[in-house]
Amino acid sequence: MKTNSVIKESGSIPSSENLPIYYDLYTPSVSVATVQPLIIFVHGFKGFKDWGAFPDACEELSRAGFAVLAMNFSLNGVGENMLDFDQLDLFERETLSQDLDDIGRVIEAVKSKEIASDKAQLDSDRMGIFGHSRGGHTAIAAAAEYSEIMSLVTWSAVADYNARWSDQMIEDWKSRGYTEIKNSRTNQIMKIGKVVYEDALANADRLMAIKRVEEIHIPALFIAGKEDEAVPFSDSEKLYRACPSDEKEVRLIEKAGHTFNVSHPFEEENFPDAFNEALDLTEGWFLETLK
Numbered sequence: 001m002k003t004n005s006v007i008k009e010s011g012s013i014p015s016s017e018n019l020p021i022y023y024d025l026y027t028p029s030v031s032v033a034t035v036q037p038l039i040i041f042v043h044g045f046k047g048f049k050d051w052g053a054f055p056d057a058c059e060e061l062s063r064a065g066f067a068v069l070a071m072n073f074s075l076n077g078v079g080e081n082m083l084d085f086d087q088l089d090l091f092e093r094e095t096l097s098q099d100l101d102d103i104g105r106v107i108e109a110v111k112s113k114e115i116a117s118d119k120a121q122l123d124s125d126r127m128g129i130f131g132h133s134r135g136g137h138t139a140i141a142a143a144a145e146y147s148e149i150m151s152l153v154t155w156s157a158v159a160d161y162n163a164r165w166s167d168q169m170i171e172d173w174k175s176r177g178y179t180e181i182k183n184s185r186t187n188q189i190m191k192i193g194k195v196v197y198e199d200a201l202a203n204a205d206r207l208m209a210i211k212r213v214e215e216i217h218i219p220a221l222f223i224a225g226k227e228d229e230a231v232p233f234s235d236s237e238k239l240y241r242a243c244p245s246d247e248k249e250v251r252l253i254e255k256a257g258h259t260f261n262v263s264h265p266f267e268e269e270n271f272p273d274a275f276n277e278a279l280d281l282t283e284g285w286f287l288e289t290l291k
Contacts, residue, residue, distance in 0.1 A: 005029035006062045007119045013109045015074035019090070021102050022072040022082065024049060026062035027120035036067040037126035037290040040106060040149075042099075042142075043070075044133030044156075046085075046183055046190070048078040052259060053266040054132075057279050061130075064283050065291065067122050069115070071106055073099045077190070085188055092178065092191040095199040096138060096161060096207040103129070103142040111148070126150055128290050130282060133231060133258065137161055137209040140239065143220070144212035151289040152220040153282045156228055156258050159235035160210045162200050173197050185264065213239050219247040219289040223278050225256025247289070253277050 007027050012020035027036060041058055043049055049070040058068040072078055075098050077091025085091060109115040111124045128151035131139030136157025143152040158164065172179035173194040180189050205211055213220075220243050224236035233252050240250035253260065256274035271279065 002063045002065070004063070006059050007117075008059070009117055009119070011115070013105060013114055015098070015105055016101050017074065017098070019074040021074045021105060022049070022080075023106065023115070024055070024058070024070045025115065025117055026058050026068040026070070027117055028062050028065055028067075029119070030065075032119060032121065035121045035123045036065065037123045037128065037286075038067045038069060038110060039128040039130055039286060039290070040103065041068060041070040042103065042129065042131040042135035042139055043072070043076070044131070044135040047132065047135065048072050048076055048082065050082050052264040053262045053271060053275060056266065056271070057275075057282075060279060061283055061286070064287060066128075066286060067117070067120055069106065069110070071102070073102050075099075085183065085186060085190065088188070088190055092193045093195050095196050096141075097199050097203055099138045100141050100145060100207065103138065104146060107146050107148050124148065126290050128152070128286050130155070130286075132156060134158055134161065138207075140209040140216065141207055141212045143218060144215040145206070150218055151286060152216065152218060153223065153285055154221070154236065154239070155223050155260070155278055155282075156225060156231050157209060157222060157236055157239060158231050159238045160208050162204060162208060165197060165200075170197070209239060210242060213243045216243050217245050219285070220245050221248070221281065221285045222250045223253065223281055224250075225253050225258065225260055225274060227256060228258045230258040249285075251281055 075094035130153045132155045136154030169179040222236040224233035260275040261272035
C-alpha cells in the first residue's frame with residue numbers, strides 16, 4: 001500500500017579510510033512498529049546520490065513501503081554540499097574496490113544500528129540493491145559479495161569495466177600516472193589515477209560484474225535504454241545471459257538514453273516516460289521479491 005508521506009533523514013558513517021560515506025534514508029510514514037525492507041541505491045561514475053531525479057525516485061520507492069538508503073561513495077569527489085565535485089583528489093583515486101567496501105560498510109552499519117531511524121525499523125534481513133551505470137556494475141559485485149542482499153536491480157549497467165579503458169587512457173597511466181576526462185556538465189577536467197586501473201586489473205575476479213554475475217542466484221532485473229549513448233544495452237543483455245538466477249529478467253526501454261531522459265538539475269513536475277517506466281519496473285520488482 002502506498003503512503004503519501006515520506007520522511008528523509010541524512011547522515012554519514014566512516015569508510016574503511018575514515019572518510020564520510022554520506023547517505024539519505026527515506027522511510028514511509030507508517031507505524032514505527034512496521035519493519036521495512038531496505039533498498040540501497042548506488043550512483044554511477046561522475047554521479048552522486050542527489051543527481052537529477054534520483055532523490056525523487058528514492059522517495060517514490062519509499063512510498064511503496066520500503067526504506068531506501070541513497071549513498072555517496074566515499075571517494076566520489078562530492079563533499080559536504082552534496083552537489084559539487086569539490087574533492088577531485090578523492091575522485092582521482094576512486095577505486096572499484098573502495099566502492100564495494102563502502103557498500104559493505106553501509107550493510108554492516110544497518111545491521112549494527114549505526115544507521116537507524118527513529119521513524120522506522122529497518123529489516124536487515126531483507127535488503128535489495130539498485131545501481132545505475134558503474135553503480136549497477138558495483139551493485140552486481142555487491143550482490144555476489146554480501147549475502148544480506150536478497151534482490152538486485154540495475155539501470156544501464158556496465159558489464160565489464162576493464163573493457164572500457166581506452167588505449168589512450170592506458171598509455172596515460174603508464175607514462176604519467178593519471179589520465180584526464182572532462183565533465184561535460186561542469187566543464188571540470190578530472191583526473192583518474194593509475195591506482196583505479198591497477199585495482200580493477202588486480203582484483204578483476206572480485207570486481208568485474210560480468211564475472212560476479214555468475215554467482216548471483218537471487219532475483220535480478222537488468223534495465224537498459226535502447227538509445228543509451230554511454231553504455232550499450234547489450235551490456236545488460238550479456239549480464240542477463242550470464243546470470244544463473246531462476247528469477248531474472250532483462251527489460252529494454254524504447255527511446256531511452258543512459259539516464260532514461262533525465263538531466264541534472266531535474267526541475268520538471270513529472271518524470272519523462274522512459275524514467276517512469278524504469279522506476280515502475282524497479283518498484284514492481286522489489287514489491288515481488290522483497291515484500
